[in-house]
Amino acid sequence: MRPVLHPRLVNPPEADPAVYIPFNFQNRSLLFDLGNLEALSSREILKISHIFVSHMHMDHFYGFDRVLRLCLGRNKRIHLFGPENFLSCIEGKLSGYSWDLVGHYSHPFTIVATEIQKDCQVYQEYPCSTGFQPVGAPRIKPVDTKLLAEPSMEVIYTCLDHSNVCLAYALAERFHINIIGDELVALGLSTGPWLMEFKNALYRQADPEQEFEIAIPALNGQKIALGALAHRIARITSGQKIVYITDAVYSESNIKKMVKLAESADHLFIEAAFSEAERSLADGKKHLTAWQAGTIAGMARVRNFTLFHFSPRYGGNTRFLESEAQSAYENQMGMDRKT
Ligand SMILES: [Zn+2]
Ligand SMILES: [Zn+2]
DSSP, X not given: OOOSBOOEESSOTTSOOOEEEEBTTSSOEEEEOOSOOTTXXXXXXXXXXXXXXXXXXXXXXXXXXXXXXXXXXXXXXXXXXXXXXXXXXHHHHHXXXXXXXXXXXXXXXXEEEEEEOSSEEEEEEEEGGGTSOOOSSOEEEEOOSEEEEOSSEXXXXXXXXXXXXXEEEEEEESEEEEEOHHHHHHTTOOOSHHHHHHHHHHHTTOOTTSBOSOOBGGGTTBOOBHHHHHHXXXXXXXXXXXXXXOSOOOOHHHHHHHXXXXXXXXXXXXXXXXXXXXXXXXXXXXXXXXXXXXXXXXXXXXXXXXXXXXXXXXXXXXXXXXHHHHHHHHHHHHHHHHO
């Protein structure tokens, strides 16, 4: 399977947390968390459609200004999600500037924010045209763990205990469609926007007997049914699952939620601020140790995991944290095999 999603840490693992997820062949990407984004190019930032913020400690929210600065004056709506108090933190950021000259911009940028509370979700829009004043009263919606639900993928969240609420997120493709290049050539077809239409028809499970819009040169310009075309040019496999967990206490209820969210993920990004030898420090600062992170990765049976959020106390010398997490992961996987 050629993966569509190529997630990566924006910064080295001892620097601000953020995971950038570009989509292959699409001018689009998602972002988990909003630490310092100087390492991303302007082009990369302008591709972002949705940003999922874990919480508003400064190392997770500092990058907001760079997104704002780059999107200003562009025809763009950017969707942000975050925990309790998210809207007032966004409003606080926005009120730190003077907006008297932006009302005439011909390409109005809009921030669309959703605050995830325990019993509801609060939605508000902040258009550049009003100097980022909120439009009307906030809309209250019932709790829905699916923050993004598109035909091809979804993003869900869980609430973890940190010093306050911290959100962890999972992005899951429903299934994955690979196009077989040789078959395209054999049918005389070339790539183009129609392929996205074709994939979308499969994602929304359109009637396979229905004729698909593309004329097939190798069949004298005839059209064929969606199902027959899919049988010929598409290979369908299970989709990717990417999970992001940061700033969490190692408590029984958090462990349960983290393992459930990360279950069978292809790639888990998980914080590991301290070494197990400094567990009391991790407990006090409400972070995970590398051993705990590896244990969660093993319990969830993830395929790969990447650690981040290393405490600056280790300098660049963090190899041992990775070894510690790897041992815990292997230990857990071994224990699981025996039971
Ligand atoms: Zn924090
Ligand atoms: Zn943090």
